[in-house]
Amino acid sequence: MSRINALHIASFNGNMGDSANHNGFRRRLIEVLGNIDFEEIEIREFYQSWNLRDFNSDEFVELCNKKELVIFGGGGFFEPIWDYSCTGTTLNISNETLDKIKTPILFHGVGCDITKGVTEKTIKKFRLFLDRLVNDKNIFVSVRNEGSFEAIETLFGNRFEQKICCVPDGAFFLETQKFEFPEVRKNYRLIGINIQENLKNIQFSLENSSVTYEGFLEELAKSIMDFLDNYTDYQIIFFPHIYSDLLAIYELMNLIGDQYRRTRMIVAPLLTGLSSGSYFFGLYKECDIIIGMRFHTNVCAIAQNISSIAMTTKGYRRITDLHREVNLMDRLVDVSEMGFGGILNKMIDETLVERVVIEKAYQEVNVRMYEDSLAFYNGVKTWFGQVS
Numbered sequence: 180m181s182r183i184n185a186l187h188i189a190s191f192n193g194n195m196g197d198s199a200n201h202n203g204f205r206r207r208l209i210e211v212l213g214n215i216d217f218e219e220i221e222i223r224e225f226y227q228s229w230n231l232r233d234f235n236s237d238e239f240v241e242l243c244n245k246k247e248l249v250i251f252g253g254g255g256f257f258e259p260i261w262d263y264s265c266t267g268t269t270l271n272i273s274n275e276t277l278d279k280i281k282t283p284i285l286f287h288g289v290g291c292d293i294t295k296g297v298t299e300k301t302i303k304k305f306r307l308f309l310d311r312l313v314n315d316k317n318i319f320v321s322v323r324n325e326g327s328f329e330a331i332e333t334l335f336g337n338r339f340e341q342k343i344c345c346v347p348d349g350a351f352f353l354e355t356q357k358f359e360f361p362e363v364r365k366n367y368r369l370i371g372i373n374i375q376e377n378l379k380n381i382q383f384s385l386e387n388s389s390v391t392y393e394g395f396l397e398e399l400a401k402s403i404m405d406f407l408d409n410y411t412d413y414q415i416i417f418f419p420h421i422y423s424d425l426l427a428i429y430e431l432m433n434l435i436g437d438q439y440r441r442t443r444m445i446v447a448p449l450l451t452g453l454s455s456g457s458y459f460f461g462l463y464k465e466c467d468i469i470i471g472m473r474f475h476t477n478v479c480a481i482a483q484n485i486s487s488i489a490m491t492t493k494g495y496r497r498i499t500d501l502h503r504e505v506n507l508m509d510r511l512v513d514v515s516e517m518g519f520g521g522i523l524n525k526m527i528d529e530t531l532v533e534r535v536v537i538e539k540a541y542q543e544v545n546v547r548m549y550e551d552s553l554a555f556y557n558g559v560k561t562w563f564g565q566v567s
Contacts (some may be wrong), residue, residue: 198479199482200481207349226269324551377421386494488527
């Protein structure tokens with residue numbers, strides 16, 4: 180059977196969660212379409228900040244038309260917050276360009292977030308863009324299962340019902356490997372923690388939170404020290420998914436006693452690129468619990484049946500939406516509420532006792548995610564067979 184020559188446009192050097200997403204997605208896509216050779220283009224090359232490529236160039240159209248499949252995503256590319264873009268999104272691609280591309284185009288598990296500042300102008304552009312995509316038989320559109328379809332419904336009602344497929348994030352199908360991890364000290368058990376600061380103005384805004392970002396760090400620092408005092412056989416490992424996470428980790432560690440920092444805390448390496456995901460998320464599996472703020476921190480814990488505690492906030496509902504989708508609302512702690520530290524420590528205590536039960540529940544979630552994904556992957560197989 181001949182190999183499919185595909186162009187994959189996505190974030191490959193942004194966030195470690197992207198690596199997990201692509202890892203699982205490609206594995207599943209190859210299962211249904213056969214062997215695929217992927218040529219990668221970093222989506223940021225089209226961003227105004229990098230300005231290295233242009234979607235609406237003859238060069239890009241020619242490259243697409245040399246391939247047998249063009250893939251956009253996964254990634255949060257359906258965020259209608261960009262006035263400069265003809266679609267209102269980071270995919271600044273015109274109808275004229277889409278008309279020139281004859282190769283089948285797959286939008287895989289694209290995220291739609293409307294919490295970052297949409298306008299009437301960008302919403303209108305986004306609607307026209309979606310109209311163009313879903314009415315083209317050469318294009319298959321899907322969004323990921325963390326509230327993206329609900330966001331589109333909030334904007335447009337049932338306009339796109341039955342026209343856009345909802346698919347579990349590719350990271351639910353992540354595969355990792357076992358390495359000799361130099362980060363792991365054999366005489367300690369591990370609790371993994373991920374925190375972020377790049378959304379602090381949304382997560383800890385005055386209207387959405389009774390806790391400031393600084394107050395969140397202070398309470399989390401106290402919670403960590405209390406945990407380490409009560410569990411002397413445990414060490415903390417911090418997982419930075421992106422460079423800005425390092426700032427959050429530094430700010431948090433700066434609030435923790437020096438003895439804890441020097442003897443009971445480590446930081447996982449900051450990695451980039453698709454191939455690094457197997458190592459990075461393999462290191463997750465060394466932990467008894469993963470505690471995290473990021474979407475993919477929680478997905479990758481669930482996907483690998485690792486007990487987790489999700490830190491959510493009222494101002495940014497993506498983590499809550501994910502856990503509602505997978506029926507794991509009991510794994511949430513709202514860190515925008517004052518006094519969350521005591522709740523978090525109690526939940527850690529209970530999780531360490533109930534790990535087997537929790538991990539069994541995650542196994543059931545993963546079976547369901549696989550079954551839920553079949554409609555998408557089988558749909559892609561049918562669609563690609565018709566248009567290729």
